Amino acid sequence: MTDTDSSSNDTTANDQRTHVRDRYGTIATTGSSCCDTADDDADVEADPSQTLALGYDPDDLENAPDESNLGLGCGNPVAISNLEAGETVLDLGSGGGFDCFLAAREVGSEGRVVGVDMTPEMLERARSNAVDSEFDNVEFRLGEIEHLPVADATVDTIISNCVVNLSPDKRRVLDEAFRVLRPGGTLAISDLVATEPLPEEIRKNPDAINACVGGAATIDELETWLADAGFVDGSITVEGEWDDDLPIVSARIEARKPT
Incomplete structure (x- = not known):
């Protein structure tokens, strides 16, 4: 099995972070989707039916600030x-704060909820949403x-x-996630994963990475990285197909830090 992460040099990694940060900064300020082909200046609101299709309830939409989703x-x-x-x-990549507000409920x-995001525009949007919300136990950190x-x-x-x-x-x-968890703490992630290795032209394509498919790790890779980090009871459960042209599926990634 090839460790796709370790094959990236620092320059490539930094370029990828910059590209992702720039794209999601645009999303934060315009409301456009990461997968939109519309003009970046267009103000596109999240489709409630799409959110419900991902497993959220109507109450979730009612109990979080509108601008967070x-x-x-x-x-x-x-x-x-x-x-x-x-x-x-702790929410990794908290965006506008939607899941943070649901977790706060x-x-x-x-309790306490901390969202971490590397995009200043997202952080500004999330903090503004927090001011408008009923929750005073949510905070957002840049990182x-x-x-x-x-x-x-x-x-x-x-x-x-x-x-x-x-x-x-x-x-x-995953190493960082293990570090900040208390003994017995749990990891519960929704993400896209690859059921087989992706072609290099997809893995190196910045637009494919921004669309959440180019950077998808394989299930085998994630299972290995979870175990190497120290997690136990790791499981990756496929939820459904995601891309008609690529071996990408949505999945639940769950694990626990030993007590």
Whole structure:
């Protein structure tokens, strides 16, 4: 098995981060989707029916600020995370904050939710949404998911929605996730994965990466990286087909840090 992350040199990784940051900065300011072909200046709102198709409920749309849902996900990580009152939750790549606000509802006033995003425009949008929300237990931090601005062993549950595939160093992301989780803490991620290795022209295509397909790791790679990071009870459950032309599926990625 080829470790696709380690084959990338620093320049390529930095270029990828810059390209992703620029694209998602545009999404944050215009409301356009990561997969839109429309003009970037167009203000496109998330389609509620698309959000519902990903596993969210109508109540979810009612209980989060309207501007927080940008329609960028590929699943519903909050639904698979089994959050409990009082927990501390970390969202990797929190975007406009949609999943953070839903998680805040689950953990209650005694809990805490932290969203991390590397895009300043997304952070500004999320913080504005927090001001407009009823939740005072949500905060947003600027940072890369490969270098989390979070202390060791301080998080009960990590969620993420179609973001890890965007990282040029997914192994590092999982190592960082393990570091910040408390013993017994859990990982509950919705993401896109590849059922077989992708052609190099897709993996190196910045537009394919921004569309969340070019950077999709294989299931075998993710299982290996989870185990290498120290996680146990790792599982990757395919939820459905995602791309008609590529071997890409939506999946739940779950694991636990040993007690």
